Amino acid sequence: DADVTQTPRNRITKTGKRIMLECSQTKGHDRMYWYRQDPGLGLQLIYYSFDVKDINKGEISDGYSVSRQAQAKFSLSLESAIPNQTALYFCATSDGRPNQPQHFGDGTRLSIL
């Protein structure tokens, strides 16, 4: 089983709908992250969480919200989806040390019509 699991893998929805993307991990890491990937732009940080009670905005948090339900679970919500939120979304985890890599899920491809 994958260490970082994202659901769903693909989602097509309409403008104005509420969407939740889910992430769960079995690595036992305290830190979890949500990124957005757009072609030619690399990865942009949306939100990150150092533990269940510590959630922080990233570079592009407008239009998004998150919930850290447990150490192992971190979900991303789009309250009212808009077409320019069409992108590939990644969840990642880390153990908090800057010399250690982040570990990524396989991503959710989200299309908003």
Add this chain to the structure above:
Amino acid sequence: AQSVTQLGSHVSVSEGALVLLRCNYSSSVPPYLFWYVQYPNQGLQLLLKYTSAATLVKGINDFEAEFKKSETSFHLTKPSAHMSDAAEYFCAVSAAGGGSNYKLTFGKGTLLTVNP
């Protein structure tokens, strides 16, 4: 503040040729540097990392990278490209120096195409 610049959004090589993907970084403190690879429909996988132990770092699948402080570079190389190396490659920098708010900053990525 820290930043990463990957020179060349798209690199094309022939099978068996040298692969060279360029990464330059900017950091106000000694950096930790990473190369990740993304295959189609997959997440990012770690290729290798520099954490100050050695300037020449070897990773998986015969990739290696050399940290050059004077040039603020961390270029990725592989002596002989395989078709299976076709993917997008990301360079990333993490600021060292303590504290809990370190950030991993990614470059915009380089798409590697390998021609038969």
